[in-house]
Amino acid sequence: MMRKLDILLYTRASGGGGAERVWAILANGLAARGHRVTFAFDETTANDGVDPTVETIEVGERHPVAVLRLARLLRTRHFDVIAGAVSVSCVKLALAKVLALSRTPLVFSYHGFEEYKTGRLSAVGFYALPALAPLVRRFVGVSDGIVRALVERWHAPEGRTERIYNPVPLLAAASAEEIAARPPIVGAVGRLSREKGMDVLVDAFARLTTPGAILVVGGDGPERERLAEQVAALGIDDRVRFLGRVSSAAEVYGQSRVAAVPSRTEAFGMTTVEALSVGLGVVASDCEGSREILAGRYGTLVPVGDAAALATALDRALATAPDPGPGVSRAREFSAEAGLDQWERLFTGLAATD
Structure with missing residues (x-):
């Protein structure tokens, strides 16, 4: 004992x-x-x-x-x-x-x-x-x-x-059918601070070509007002929702088809694991933490700060049939x-x- x-x-x-x-x-x-x-x-x-x-x-x-x-x-x-x-x-x-x-x-x-x-x-x-x-x-x-x-x-x-x-307390996994039936929502969860790269995500989202795409962001922080101004300047107010602080990432990932993790720096990335655990495809910037978790097999990596590459990868992920199994299995390791x-x-x- x-x-x-x-x-x-x-x-x-x-x-x-x-x-x-x-x-x-x-x-x-x-x-x-x-x-x-x-x-x-x-x-x-x-x-x-x-x-x-x-x-x-x-x-x-x-x-x-x-x-x-x-x-x-x-x-x-x-x-x-x-x-x-x-x-x-x-x-x-x-x-x-x-x-x-x-x-x-x-x-x-x-x-x-x-x-x-x-x-x-x-x-x-x-x-x-x-x-x-x-x-x-x-x-x-x-x-x-x-x-x-x-x-x-x-x-x-x-x-x-x-x-x-x-x-990481894992979230309940959704089936491929459940995820495929959702609207084309890109979900992101994290502190609204510069290192989390939410400004890059907003820039990328404005470039998406997927019809009816919506961005849902959970979290709060010092960049909240500046991000709202960026959204307004890009003319995408009607397609971006800031939920503020959420009690669980499930509030965002439970309605999303794809998860975005645009961090400039990330030592680990709990929200990346949470996104995998619910079965979402993940598009993340190629920083240390995301690279280690996704391991070249469980999501898509794009260059840090590259809004154009992020947009292209998100469009591709939204158009791809979901396959939750590998990501859910990977999440269990964390x-x-x-x-x-x-x-x-x-x-x-x-x-x-x-």
Whole structure:
């Protein structure tokens, strides 16, 4: 029987972005398996999705206050393992570990190629990685691409760096007949920020030749207003729908015939897996995360930022008879259960050597 652990997970918020969502899924899943899970975060979000069985602690958005509160927590509780997601949170958890004189095994989890650009502490998590390495028992990247970058560019110790794909709760698959009967809707889900490339998708959609095509976008973010202006300028207001924040990608993919993932950069791509899991054809930009998931067989890749190529591929996908089987099978390799199994094995192994 696997030992039940006392685990601390820490990141920026209780939900919202990709990494935060992953940490909430991990917290819920480990708690459901009988582990005692404490989920600490800087701020609470309205759509956190954290299960009541998970103990939650809000440590505050000010970095010094958060570090001190985390250190106090580490002094008063004996955790079997502690883990941070995204570099800024990893650095703060490492500082708290030092202040608390804690010997608890620490895991750093990296979720993006460009996290180092988002703030000074985020940069420390990359540029000072060799100096932080003695404090860290394992470095985790959410894709093989991230692991390569951590080892080759940022000098993470190769023997203590591994890949664990994000645990993705898969959506219910539709049949080929159901998908074929839908209107020619292109669905996209993601944060409306520059790195997600929604502006490229809007440009591409304006070039589509498929009669009656509609674009449905789920998500919110800082680019929302600019995207609306772009849609208006292109004269396609009547064919583009922004749904805002959605509770599940199923709200978009459940009505779509094809999924578009136009990201400029993507470390993994949970929405790509979700699109495959419902049986949709996927057209994605050729960035690391999408390339790794689609593996040259499960979707179509186009050059990053190339609206003309994206439009051509979307027209072709809309005209192609759906074949959900291969994509649905591929999505199972990234299921929540598969990811939870890997994280549980890692945490159990680290706790056993403590």
